[in-house]
Every structure is written in C-alpha cells, then in structure tokens.
Amino acid sequence: MTLxxxxxRPSVEQRSLYAVVASVLMLxxxxxxxxxxxxxxxxxxxxxxxxxxxxxxxxxxxxxxERAVSQRTxxxxxxxIVSPLSAKDAAFGRDSLGKAIYSEVFDWLVRKVSxxxxxxxxxxxxxx
Numbered sequence: 014m015t016l017x018x019x020x021x022r023p024s025v026e027q028r029s030l031y032a033v034v035a036s037v038l039m040l041x042x043x044x045x046x047x048x049x050x051x052x053x054x055x056x057x058x059x060x061x062x063x064x065x066x067x068x069x070x071x072x073x074x075x076x077x078x079e080r081a082v083s084q085r086t087x088x089x090x091x092x093x094i095v096s097p098l099s100a101k102d103a104a105f106g107r108d109s110l111g112k113a114i115y116s117e118v119f120d121w122l123v124r125k126v127s128x129x130x131x132x133x134x135x136x137x138x139x140x141x
Contacts, residue, residue, distance in 0.1 A: 030122075043082065
C-alpha cells in the first residue's frame, strides 16, 4: 500500500514525512560526553554530524537542537532557569524527544488515514 492511497500527497507531505522520520534516526545517533565533573555534558565530537543532519531535517539551528538535548530549561515565576544535563540525562532527553516526534508523526498519519477509505486499513487475525 502506498502513502498516496492513505491520503499522503506525494510532494511536500511525503518529503516532510521522510525528513521527520530520518530526523528521529539521526537523533538516536547523537552521543554525549561528560564535561568537568560529570554534572554537564556536550555532544560528542563523533556525533556532531548527526546533530547537524537532525537539525537540518527538523528545520532548526544546530545550536537550538544542541541546547534542547543538553540543557533543562524551567520557567519559574517568569524567570528562566537553565541547568546543564549529565550525559545520562541528555541521552534520556534525546530519546524522549525522538519518541515525542515519532508519536506526533504516527498521530498525524492516523488522522490522514481516518477520514480516508477505512478499507485501506486491514487487520489480520493471528492465531486460532
């Protein structure tokens, strides 16, 4: 079954869909290394290419994506508080971001399919 049959237009929508899915894969390739005492991290040199490709695919700057995955930002009483993340926490945040993006893509695809021909979705029974 093609994406066109599901209502995804072949030009902009399909390219955007592929770009977002590819960005999730690129996010998963971003590694972090501890800096100083381990209370903060940075993107590992070997992962800078993946960071750049992910940012490009998501349509954001490398700096903003790097901040998004390596820092925690809280707004308390109108004040913005930025805290660095450890490599472990940054990896968790990177994975959470990837899951959130993928979830949004899946929800979008379901919304695209839902108003379309429901017969395009087939369910097969497995087992007895």
